[in-house]
Amino acid sequence: MNSKRIKHMVVFNLHVGKDTPEAEQFLRGSANELAAIPGVEQFEVFRQVSAKTDYDFGFSMVFADQEAYDGYNVHPVHTHYVAERWVKEVCRFQEIDLTIFE
Template sequence: MNTSNIKHMVVFKLHAGANNANAEQFLKISAEELTTIPGVEQFEVLRQVSAKADYDYGFSMVFASQAAYEAYNNHPVHTQYVAERWMKEVSSFQEIDFQIFE
């Protein structure tokens, strides 16, 4: 059983709303920027399809270890992304991190 992998997920709503050109641009740019950070594996952009959920989109990614996850969080591309894009364009979010049991 491998307990070192971490799946980092965040679900969110945008100030721009969902399913429009501004939202699509945010998702595209986010994927381009975040996947350049070393250690990011299996990056996915997700769209909510359940009427029961409060969020419209999600990002999911895997890190090989806690150290890789911490390096991602502290990486200059990530900190700049959070300050210049995420904090300005995301209206609400929930972040969850799981250890993957294989």
């Protein structure tokens, strides 16, 4: 079985709201920290524009395979980020991981 690329996406809201300097700082800081983790490809930050959902922001990234994704999840930068930023600053989220159809 050949390895499948994985698209990891999360949509979320912040305790500080969506149009605040603190939200901007969170998005920029998150992008800088997470995109630098080995194995992360195509890191993107999104702002919600649809009235069909009440999530404000999204992150998306790609991993070459399950091994790269697993490495990201246990990487010290990621675990520290989750404990010190995500858990404290995000009030709700939905996560989805998909293999990319190629």
